[in-house]
Amino acid sequence: MNIKELKELIELIQKSQIAELELEKSGVRVRIKRDRAPMVPVPMPEEAPSAPTVPVESPLPQAAPLPSTVPAGWLTLTAPVVGTFYRAPAPDADPYVEIGSTVKKGQILCVIEAMKLMNEIESEWDGKIVEILVENAQAVEYGAPLFHIEPLAPA
Amino acid sequence: MTSQASSRAFRSQPLTPDAIRSGLKTERLGQTLHVYDRTESTNSTAHALAKKGAPEGTVVLANTQTRGRGRMGRHWISPPDVNLYFSIILRPVGDPQRVGLWTLAAANAVAQAIEQTVGLPARLKWPNDLLIHHKKVAGLLLESVVQKGQIRYLVLGIGVNVNLLCEALPKTLRNSISSLRQESGRVVDRIRLLQRILETLEIQYRSFQVEPPGKILNAYTARSETLGRSVRVQDQGHEWTGIAEGLTPEGALILRRRDREEVIIRSDDVVHVRPSHVARD
Numbered sequence: 227m228n229i230k231e232l233k234e235l236i237e238l239i240q241k242s243q244i245a246e247l248e249l250e251k252s253g254v255r256v257r258i259k260r261d262r263a264p265m266v267p268v269p270m271p272e273e274a275p276s277a278p279t280v281p282v283e284s285p286l287p288q289a290a291p292l293p294s295t296v297p298a299g300w301l302t303l304t305a306p307v308v309g310t311f312y313r314a315p316a317p318d319a320d321p322y323v324e325i326g327s328t329v330k331k332g333q334i335l336c337v338i339e340a341m342k343l344m345n346e347i348e349s350e351w352d353g354k355i356v357e358i359l360v361e362n363a364q365a366v367e368y369g370a371p372l373f374h375i376e377p378l379a380p381a
Numbered sequence: 382m383t384s385q386a387s388s389r390a391f392r393s394q395p396l397t398p399d400a401i402r403s404g405l406k407t408e409r410l411g412q413t414l415h416v417y418d419r420t421e422s423t424n425s426t427a428h429a430l431a432k433k434g435a436p437e438g439t440v441v442l443a444n445t446q447t448r449g450r451g452r453m454g455r456h457w458i459s460p461p462d463v464n465l466y467f468s469i470i471l472r473p474v475g476d477p478q479r480v481g482l483w484t485l486a487a488a489n490a491v492a493q494a495i496e497q498t499v500g501l502p503a504r505l506k507w508p509n510d511l512l513i514h515h516k517k518v519a520g521l522l523l524e525s526v527v528q529k530g531q532i533r534y535l536v537l538g539i540g541v542n543v544n545l546l547c548e549a550l551p552k553t554l555r556n557s558i559s560s561l562r563q564e565s566g567r568v569v570d571r572i573r574l575l576q577r578i579l580e581t582l583e584i585q586y587r588s589f590q591v592e593p594p595g596k597i598l599n600a601y602t603a604r605s606e607t608l609g610r611s612v613r614v615q616d617q618g619h620e621w622t623g624i625a626e627g628l629t630p631e632g633a634l635i636l637r638r639r640d641r642e643e644v645i646i647r648s649d650d651v652v653h654v655r656p657s658h659v660a661r662d
Contacts, residue, residue: 341508
């Protein structure tokens with residue numbers, strides 16, 4: 227696959243409703259994912275034969291990296307510890323918050339578990355949950371963004 | 382005392398604040414004491430007290446819990462008169478990241494106190510279950526509240542099966558759960574054990590704040606029943622088996638899978654896989 231083909235492919239997807247596309251051709255795999263951020267094609271070599279095995283830091287998918295753009299006025303609550311993110315106190319319990327929930331400063335938004343220490347993470351602001359950036363039971367790194375909160379009063 | 386202690390029918394000592402404080406050699410842990418005959422969960426009560434500003438070292442204890450909790454909302458069996466159920470409010474300062482190690486340090490301290498009291502080796506299943514003869518006799522539940530990257534307070538909940546008779550347990554649990562009385566053949570003084578646990582924890586808590594992680598990890602490793610053995614790890618929707626190879630500096634478990642890949646375990650349930658030829662009945 228050459229650059230021209232790749233460019234055509236991107237243009238095609240831009241015009242379409244496709245959110246994500248993965249294509250394999252002559253041993254090269256390309257995944258194009260549509261996001262709020264500008265689209266970037268990610269060429270993924272099928273196999274890197276000589277590359278050493280990279281130790282897996284965690285078996286669970288890591289939290290997404292910091293999005294480059296956060297709408298003005300939104301605040302980001304980040305993970306104060308490394309661990310597993312839970313949206314509810316128990317698997318069969320209701321989540322602490324949903325998108326659209328109004329929260330108060332000091333209200334518990336989630337739990338991050340590390341070494342069986344359940345860290346209940348409190349909101350730092352009064353506001354509304356506008357985005358939940360991590361899936362339940364997913365591993366998060368220190369500083370990973372967890373929630374976008376629209377403050378009630380300008381921060 | 383000995384003949385009385387070994388008799389099957391024993392009169393349980395009432396857990397009163399005076400009896401607990403009498404001879405308790407601590408500076409802070411247990412000096413503020415809330416004792417209940419029954420409460421939903423000592424951890425929940427401790428949270429409420431901590432939010433109202435209860436001092437560090439406050440202990441909440443109940444003779445029975447109506448909704449005793451384990452990890453992720455699981456039930457902790459809490460019959461009256463026989464066991465210990467208590468929670469300690471702590472206010473550690475510094476990096477919340479480091480406090481994960483406190484799980485290991487605290488479990489080690491409780492194991493040490495139990496070992497001294499009953500004279501049987503107490504081992505640790507990663508990270509915070511206490512085993513005697515491969516059966517669970519105590520567990521810890523740690524819950525902290527974090528705001529703006531700082532721990533506001535931490536509740537350390539401890540449940541010890543002291544004089545529980547295993548015939549009181551559902552049959553399905555008798556292979557995996559036991560009590561100090563069951564394993565030692567002797568009735569154990571709950572108050573003396575509680576005092577010893579609080580004393581050992583206080584010493585451990587003080588050194589935890591200043592000691593390098595390596596020292597805490599070495600002490601824990603010496604008591605670990607998980608390291609070096611085959612384990613199965615399972616939690617919400619995934620499962621791996623492998624050898625528990627070691628601990629990271631933060632106290633997470635390093636699992637080496639059969640395909641040689643390394644997995645770092647921070648939160649999942651660990652099951653010790655026992656080769657069938659040494660399986661216990």
